[in-house]
Amino acid sequence: MVVLFKPLDLPVNQDQILQTLIADNLVSDPESARGRLLREAARLFREKGYERTTVRDLAAAVGIQSGSLFHHFRTKEEILKAVMVETIRLNTAVMQAAMEAADSNRDKLRALVSAELESINGQTGEAMAVLVFEWRSLSEVSQAEVLKLRDIYEALWLDVLGALKEEGALVADPFVVRRMLTGALSWTVTWYRPERGGLTREGLTDQVVAMLGLSQP
Amino acid sequence: MVVLFKPLDLPVNQDQILQTLIADNLVSDPESARGRLLREAARLFREKGYERTTVRDLAAAVGIQSGSLFHHFRTKEEILKAVMVETIRLNTAVMQAAMEAADSNRDKLRALVSAELESINGQTGEAMAVLVFEWRSLSEVSQAEVLKLRDIYEALWLDVLGALKEEGALVADPFVVRRMLTGALSWTVTWYRPERGGLTREGLTDQVVAMLGLSQP
DNA sequence: AACCATACCAAGCAAGCGCTTGGTTTGTAA
DNA sequence: TTACAAACCAAGCGCTTGCTTGGTATGGTT
Numbered sequence: 001m002v003v004l005f006k007p008l009d010l011p012v013n014q015d016q017i018l019q020t021l022i023a024d025n026l027v028s029d030p031e032s033a034r035g036r037l038l039r040e041a042a043r044l045f046r047e048k049g050y051e052r053t054t055v056r057d058l059a060a061a062v063g064i065q066s067g068s069l070f071h072h073f074r075t076k077e078e079i080l081k082a083v084m085v086e087t088i089r090l091n092t093a094v095m096q097a098a099m100e101a102a103d104s105n106r107d108k109l110r111a112l113v114s115a116e117l118e119s120i121n122g123q124t125g126e127a128m129a130v131l132v133f134e135w136r137s138l139s140e141v142s143q144a145e146v147l148k149l150r151d152i153y154e155a156l157w158l159d160v161l162g163a164l165k166e167e168g169a170l171v172a173d174p175f176v177v178r179r180m181l182t183g184a185l186s187w188t189v190t191w192y193r194p195e196r197g198g199l200t201r202e203g204l205t206d207q208v209v210a211m212l213g214l215s216q217p
Numbered sequence: 218m219v220v221l222f223k224p225l226d227l228p229v230n231q232d233q234i235l236q237t238l239i240a241d242n243l244v245s246d247p248e249s250a251r252g253r254l255l256r257e258a259a260r261l262f263r264e265k266g267y268e269r270t271t272v273r274d275l276a277a278a279v280g281i282q283s284g285s286l287f288h289h290f291r292t293k294e295e296i297l298k299a300v301m302v303e304t305i306r307l308n309t310a311v312m313q314a315a316m317e318a319a320d321s322n323r324d325k326l327r328a329l330v331s332a333e334l335e336s337i338n339g340q341t342g343e344a345m346a347v348l349v350f351e352w353r354s355l356s357e358v359s360q361a362e363v364l365k366l367r368d369i370y371e372a373l374w375l376d377v378l379g380a381l382k383e384e385g386a387l388v389a390d391p392f393v394v395r396r397m398l399t400g401a402l403s404w405t406v407t408w409y410r411p412e413r414g415g416l417t418r419e420g421l422t423d424q425v426v427a428m429l430g431l432s433q434p
Numbered sequence: 435a436a437c438c439a440t441a442c443c444a445a446g447c448a449a450g451c452g453c454t455t456g457g458t459t460t461g462t463a464a
Numbered sequence: 465t466t467a468c469a470a471a472c473c474a475a476g477c478g479c480t481t482g483c484t485t486g487g488t489a490t491g492g493t494t
């Protein structure tokens with residue numbers, strides 16, 4: 001496979017993780033018909049919103065007829081759900097790897113912040129935005145399913161924050177901190193433009209971690 | 218007018234501000250037909266999203282026929298825009314008053330955080346959520362109009378944060394901090410439930426301000 | 435050569451949508 | 465009482481939507 005973009009400065013090989021997940025059938029190959037559709041769907045859902053994106057829009061984006069979509073997915077909602085599920089799977093795996101590469105809890109937190117910023121502003125950014133802003137477009141049943149996957153993801157954060165609290169490095173409540181961070185980091189998608197120069201992702205990570213005011217061990 | 222809810226522990230009389238704005242025709246009287254519709258619209262838009270809320274839903278919520286809506290508003294989008302515009306106007310006025318009541322820049326920041334938490338989680342909470350999550354449902358023209366109003370609101374924040382930076386109390390960049398706060402505070406709408414006990418709004422405000430790590434003057 | 439699953443097209447249906455229309459009720463003021 | 469505007473109803477138009485249907489290429493397997 002050809003690497004189409006610059007390698008990240010994360011301590012993990014994102015592409016290798018992706019290949020593993022593809023092999024396990026947990027996410028679609030971006031080069032397959034299904035994968036291409038999901039990428040275009042994420043782009044359109046982010047750009048116009050789920051409801052304003054028609055199945056005709058989706059079909060046109062990958063160059064087929066609207067009816068042909070339903071050969072790959074049974075409903076339009078299933079497409080939205082697939083975008084969300086595969087994104088969570090990929091990002092959970094990346095986060096897990098990033099954390100395992102870190103030694104101290106401090107470094108683990110830094111790795112989580114950095115990885116989440118990359119999730120939100122990098123390749124999977126469009127899908128992450130969909131995850132935040134199109135949540136209510138899922139049926140309640142689908143919401144519950146996706147929520148289960150998110151819980152695994154959230155547990156990673158709470159483990160590290162909880163450990164930092166026990167160490168005495170963190171004063172505030174881990175749950176509150178995680179929720180504040182969720183909001184603050186998600187929101188970067190609306191304003192943070194690293195490619196325009198200025199703040200790098202590492203710089204932004206520094207500011208975020210500094211903002212938490214971890215006291216010295 | 219009857220006060221339907223407990224007075225707030227804000228250093229300003231929110232109801233008095235509301236009356237002034239109604240008199241100036243800047244926001245609708247909540248007891249008028251228009252005002253009631255806007256409140257129900259905010260509720261429904263928040264609950265189901267703008268696109269999934271039909272004009273028939275809106276009409277039913279106030280007990281009229283769908284066609285009769287268009288006696289009050291020319292389009293469905295105009296309803297969404299009105300919800301947003303009136304909410305910004307009210308909250309800008311409340312914030313301005315809260316700030317004027319504070320002396321130091323520290324206190325002003327605290328007042329802003331507290332007031333924004335109240336905006337998001339109090340009476341105007343549903344409308345504030347609409348402002349965040351239904352942004353893209355506005356036409357580009359309307360977006361630009363609403364953005365102008367938001368700029369006034371944002372200037373309040375940046376003034377205070379900029380002053381704190383000059384004082385040396387704030388280390389991070391005011392723009393970055395404001396954006397982080399926007400995300401973190403907005404996100405509270407998805408999880409913060411003060412009525413269930415636990416964290417009070419004052420307590421949450423403390424945690425937020427503490428999180429910024431303002432150094433002593 | 436025969437078969438068959440996969441991937442697609444062309445056409446269109448039923449339902450729901452925002453909004454319009456023509457007419458009726460209601461409140462207010464001369 | 466008359467006059468008139470604001471508020472509303474009943475009906476439905478025209479369009480778009482998600483999705484279905486019946487049929488057709490394509491490529492691999494036997």
